[in-house]
Structure formats: structure tokens, C-alpha cells
Amino acid sequence: MMAGIGLKGLFRSDLPVARDSSGGFLPWLIALMVFFAAMATTGSVGLTDMIARWNRDVAGTLTVQIPPVIGTTAKAKEETAARVERAVRLLQSLPNVVSASEIPADKLAALLEPWLGSRELIDELPTPRLIDVTLNPQARPSLEDLQTRLKDAVEGATIDDHQVWMSKLISLAEGLQKLAWGVIALVSFTTTTTVIYATRTALAVHRPHIEVLHFVGATDSYIARQFASRGLALGLLGGLGGLLGAVPTLWAIVRLSEGLQGGLIPAITIAPLTWALLGSFPVIAGLIAMITAHITVRRQLSGML
Amino acid sequence: MQQEQFEYDTVRFKSVGLRYGNGPEILQDISLTLTPGSFHFLTGPSGAGKTSLLSLLYLARRPSRGSVELFGQDVTSAPRHRLPAIRRRLGVVFQDFRLLDHLSALDNVALPLRVAGASEAEIQRHVPELLSWVGLASHMQAKPSVLSGGQKQRVAIARAVITRPDLLVADEPTGNVDDRTAIRLMHLFREMNRLGTTIVIATHNEQLVRQMRHPRLHLEGGRLSILQPEEG
Ligand SMILES: Nc1ncnc2c1ncn2[C@@H]1O[C@H](COP(=O)(O)OP(=O)(O)O)[C@@H](O)[C@H]1O
Ligand SMILES: [Mg+2]
Numbered sequence: 001m002m003a004g005i006g007l008k009g010l011f012r013s014d015l016p017v018a019r020d021s022s023g024g025f026l027p028w029l030i031a032l033m034v035f036f037a038a039m040a041t042t043g044s045v046g047l048t049d050m051i052a053r054w055n056r057d058v059a060g061t062l063t064v065q066i067p068p069v070i071g072t073t074a075k076a077k078e079e080t081a082a083r084v085e086r087a088v089r090l091l092q093s094l095p096n097v098v099s100a101s102e103i104p105a106d107k108l109a110a111l112l113e114p115w116l117g118s119r120e121l122i123d124e125l126p127t128p129r130l131i132d133v134t135l136n137p138q139a140r141p142s143l144e145d146l147q148t149r150l151k152d153a154v155e156g157a158t159i160d161d162h163q164v165w166m167s168k169l170i171s172l173a174e175g176l177q178k179l180a181w182g183v184i185a186l187v188s189f190t191t192t193t194t195v196i197y198a199t200r201t202a203l204a205v206h207r208p209h210i211e212v213l214h215f216v217g218a219t220d221s222y223i224a225r226q227f228a229s230r231g232l233a234l235g236l237l238g239g240l241g242g243l244l245g246a247v248p249t250l251w252a253i254v255r256l257s258e259g260l261q262g263g264l265i266p267a268i269t270i271a272p273l274t275w276a277l278l279g280s281f282p283v284i285a286g287l288i289a290m291i292t293a294h295i296t297v298r299r300q301l302s303g304m305l
Numbered sequence: 306m307q308q309e310q311f312e313y314d315t316v317r318f319k320s321v322g323l324r325y326g327n328g329p330e331i332l333q334d335i336s337l338t339l340t341p342g343s344f345h346f347l348t349g350p351s352g353a354g355k356t357s358l359l360s361l362l363y364l365a366r367r368p369s370r371g372s373v374e375l376f377g378q379d380v381t382s383a384p385r386h387r388l389p390a391i392r393r394r395l396g397v398v399f400q401d402f403r404l405l406d407h408l409s410a411l412d413n414v415a416l417p418l419r420v421a422g423a424s425e426a427e428i429q430r431h432v433p434e435l436l437s438w439v440g441l442a443s444h445m446q447a448k449p450s451v452l453s454g455g456q457k458q459r460v461a462i463a464r465a466v467i468t469r470p471d472l473l474v475a476d477e478p479t480g481n482v483d484d485r486t487a488i489r490l491m492h493l494f495r496e497m498n499r500l501g502t503t504i505v506i507a508t509h510n511e512q513l514v515r516q517m518r519h520p521r522l523h524l525e526g527g528r529l530s531i532l533q534p535e536e537g
Contacts, residue, residue: 014405014412014416014419208403211403212405213416214388214389214392215363215364215365215392215397215403216392216393216416217390217392217417217421218389219386220385220386222420302385304385305365305367
């Protein structure tokens with residue numbers, strides 16, 4: 001039993017606080033909370049890396065495809081050029097676009113030559129025209145919005161779908177990250193609230209003992225310290241338990257991700273700094289429990305004589 | 306310390322009244338001065354308000370009206386952070402002992418010293434000696450639950466006197482012990498009184514009161530009268 005591990009010897013106490021029922025569930029709850037917090041934190045840190053990498057991919061440049069007007073006539077070529085022109089002008093008018101210019105037909109042809117062979121054939125084929133767009137790297141315009149505006153201006157104009165997809169992925173990752181922060185906030189709130197209620201219950205149970213301590217001249221802070229050191233002990237104990245559960249789980253996730261390696265989702269690695277952060281969680285849990293218990297006791301005692 | 310003690314009265318009640326909730330006044334218009342080094346018995350029929358009066362002395366409650374001064378300090382409306390220092394000058398023997406049942410006799414008696422920040426060496430020097438004196442040498446590690454009523458009472462008394470308080474308040478401290486032990490405990494109180502402790506003892510034991518020849522505070526019908534030993 002977690003709660004039973006040598007708590008008695010750890011802190012000498014004038015109150016029988018080490019023996020009441022809250023000692024049983026509090027470490028378990030804190031263990032669970034620290035486990036969740038460790039998962040959420042590692043997830044959030046990992047997502048930060050991933051988002052940064054993906055952002056580097058999409059930031060800065062963008063490729064827009066303009067379908068050609070079918071036909072080899074001069075008129076068809078003119079119309080295609082007009083489409084490209086319209087798209088370029090639209091793009092240049094947007095606030096986050098630094099520059100937009102058509103990739104010259106020669107260059108495009110040169111790119112295609114190894115695949116399609118003769119240059120004449122390429123000229124006759126209805127190959128799409130490409131516009132190279134440089135974006136303001138600070139701002140990340142909504143690609144979906146850009147897409148609709150482009151389509152309105154030029155029928156069939158599309159943004160390179162790898163980039164659209166990436167931007168959706170980034171939004172998703174950012175959403176997940178917010179969720180992770182939400183989990184961490186919820187976990188802190190739950191821990192604090194539980195410690196408050198456990199402390200209040202313990203205070204009610206020990207009220208006769210607390211009165212005796214008052215009668216023999218104990219100050220509020222003397223009494224509060226006894227609850228606080230127990231909070232610290234239970235918080236540390238629970239925190240260590242939670243960490244003990246989280247570490248093998250994270251390790252397993254890292255190992256699994258190595259098997260999936262390649263492509264978009266890089267192998268998950270946990271930086272030494274992240275491990276250090278996780279290592280501090282039991283201490284943080286202990287401190288939260290300690291400070292919360294102390295404040296709760298002081299508040300409650302101030303209502304007594 | 307000794308000199309300082311004589312600059313004020315140990316206890317001073319001015320027109321003190323006490324009621325519980327909306328009930329009748331249990332104590333009415335009590336004015337009382339206890340000088341340093343005095344020894345008083347507090348008598349009166351059961352339910353007269355002896356425990357209530359003592360509870361005003363040991364700061365378990367504040368009076369409904371009037372004022373209470375201890376050691377020259379008005380405690381009627383003193384902020385609570387000032388109370389621990391005053392309580393450390395008090396020794397209290399409760400009618401129902403109020404021992405901490407998870408602590409040994411030794412730790413119970415050591416409590417006022419620990420709370421005041423005394424060293425373990427000091428505790429080990431004084432507590433076993435006092436427990437031996439009250440006849441509990443072989444019960445130092447015993448928890449209250451295995452002690453008899455009389456033994457618990459002696460632990461409670463030891464806890465009250467371990468700090469050599471300026472004022473000792475005892476509520477029926479000999480109610481659960483045989484006559485010989487009662488007399489022995491009274492000698493302890495008398496010895497403390499000789500060393501300067503002001504003493505108030507509530508008791509039913511008429512024989513003891515007559516024998517000890519100390520003035521008596523008598524409560525009846527919510528009123529307090531002071532009887533000198535000659536009259537008693
Ligand atoms: N906490 C309390 N709440 C309400 N009434 C009380 C309380 N304590 C004592 N009383 C009442 O006050 C009266 C005096 O009680 P107490 O001071 O205990 O008398 P004594 O110690 O002389 O026997 C009794 O009528 C008792 O019922
Ligand atoms: Mg009584």
C-alpha cells in the first residue's frame with residue numbers, strides 16, 4: 001500500500017494526521033494526476049518540436065498551380081497567360097505575400113524534360129503553370145481562405161495540396177497542444193481542490209486535538225506545519241508513484257515511434273530537459289499539496305478562538 | 306520574571322457575564338481579582354458554572370459581556386495571534402483530561418514543551434522525572450486508552466505543570482483518584498504555589514477544601530462569592 005510507506009517515521013507529528021483516511025486516497029489521486037501531467041507535458045513539448053518543423057516546411061514559400069487552357073493555338077496560350085497574370089496580381093495584392101511570380105516556362109520544361117523527353121512534346125502538352133509565392137515568414141495566412149479567393153479569381157487554381165494538408169495538420173497539432181495544456185491546468189486544479197477538501201476533512205476530524213494544541217500554546221503556524229508536512233509527504237509519495245508509471249509508458253511510446261519512423265511524423269524523442277522537467281513533477285506535486293494544506297489550515301483556524 | 310509578575314494581577318474579571326447561545330446567563334456580573342501567588346478553590350453545586358468560569362480563564366471562550374484580563378493583558382478582544390503567548394503561561398487540567406490518544410503519556414506531557422520549541426534533551430530531562438513523581442514511571446510509553454481514569458488524570462496534571470506556568474487552572478483534578486493520591490497531588494499544587502504559581506482549583510471535595518485552608522470562590526445561581534477559610 002502506497003500510503004503505508006513509513007510516513008510515520010518520516011515526520012514526527014503531534015496530530016494523528018498520518019493515520020486518517022485521506023492518507024489512503026490522496027497519494028493515489030496525486031499519482032494519477034502526475035501521470036496525466038507527465039503525458040500531457042511530454043506530448044505538448046513533442047508537439048512544439050513537430051509544429052516548428054512543419055512550420056518551417058510551409059513557411060516562406062507556396063506553389064500555386066494554374067490549369068492551362070486546352071489547345072495549341074495562340075489564343076489558348078494567350079488565355080493561359082492571362083489566367084496566370086490574374087492569379088499573380090491577386091496574390092501580389094494580398095497583405096502577407098512578399099512576392100509572386102510565374103516560374104518561367106523554360107525552367108518548367110527543363111524540369112520536366114527528363115520525364116517526358118522532347119521539348120516539343122512538352123510545349124504541346126497542357127502542363128499546368130506554376131506560380132512561386134513568397135510569404136511573410138512571420139504571418140501564417142489561412143491557406144483555405146487563400147484557396148477560395150484564388151478559385152474565385154481563376155477557375156481551377158489550386159495551392160499545392162501538400163502545403164494545404166500540412167497547414168491542416170499544424171492546426172490539428174496546435175489544437176492537441178491546447179488540449180494538453182488544458183489537461184495540465186485541470187490536473188493542477190483537481191489536485192489543489194482535492195487537497196483542500198482532504199485537509200478540511202482532516203481538520204474537522206482532528207478538531208478536538210487541534211483545540212488541545214491551542215490550549216497548550218501552539219500557534220496556528222505550528223498546527224498548519226503539521227498538515228503541511230503531511231501534504232508534502234503525500235504529494236511527494238503520490239508524485240513519485242505517478243512518475244514511476246509515466247516513465248515506462250513514455251519509454252514504450254518512444255520505442256514504438258522508432259518503428260513507425262519516416263515521413264511526416266518524426267521519431268519521438270524526449271529531450272534530457274523534458275526528462276528533468278518530468279523529474280521535478282513529484283516535487284511540484286509535493287509543494288502544491290504542502291502549500292495548499294498550509295493555506296487551508298490557516299484559513300480554517302482563523303475562525304477558531 | 307519574578308519582579309514582573311507583581312506589576313499586575315494574574316486575573317481580573319470586570320462585570321463578566323456568560324451565556325451560551327441565546328440561553329440564560331450562566332455567569333452574572335462576576336468581578337474578581339486574583340493576585341500573583343494566590344491559591345483559590347472554586348466550589349459550587351454541579352451545573353453552577355465552575356467549568357464555564359474556568360474556560361474563560363484558559364481562553365476557551367470569551368465572555369458575553371464585561372472584560373477579562375490575564376497577566377495585565379485584556380484578553381476580551383485580543384487578536385488571536387496574541388493568545389498563544391498568554392496560553393503558554395497557563396497550565397490547564399481539564400475535567401475530561403483531553404489527552405491526545407495517539408500519543409504516549411510521555412509525549413502528551415511533552416506537548417507544551419514541544420509547542421514552545423523546547424529541545425529534546427530538555428524534554429528527556431524533565432518529563433520522565435515529573436511522570437515518576439506522579440507515580441507513572443512504569444507507564445511512560447502507555448497510550449491513554451490503556452490507562453485508568455486516575456492515571457489519565459495524573460498525566461493531565463503533569464502536562465499542566467510541566468512548563469511551571471504562572472497560572473494553574475484545574476477542573477476537578479482529584480475527582481478520579483483515591484484520597485491518598487488526591488493529597489499527594491494537592492501537595493504538588495501547593496509546592497508550585499510556593500514557587501509562585503497562582504492556582505485555581507474547582508472541586509467538589511469539601512474535606513479537601515477545609516483541610517487546605519485556602520480561600521474559596523463559591524458559585525451559585527450565576528453569582529460568585531468569596532469565602533475566607535475561617536468562614537468555610
Ligand atoms: N458548551 C455549552 N453549551 C451550552 N450550555 C453549556 C455548555 N457548557 C455548559 N453549559 C451549561 O452551563 C451550565 C454550567 O455548566 P458548567 O460550567 O459545566 O457547570 P459546572 O462545571 O459547575 O458543573 C450548565 O447548565 C450547562 O448545561
Ligand atoms: Mg464542571
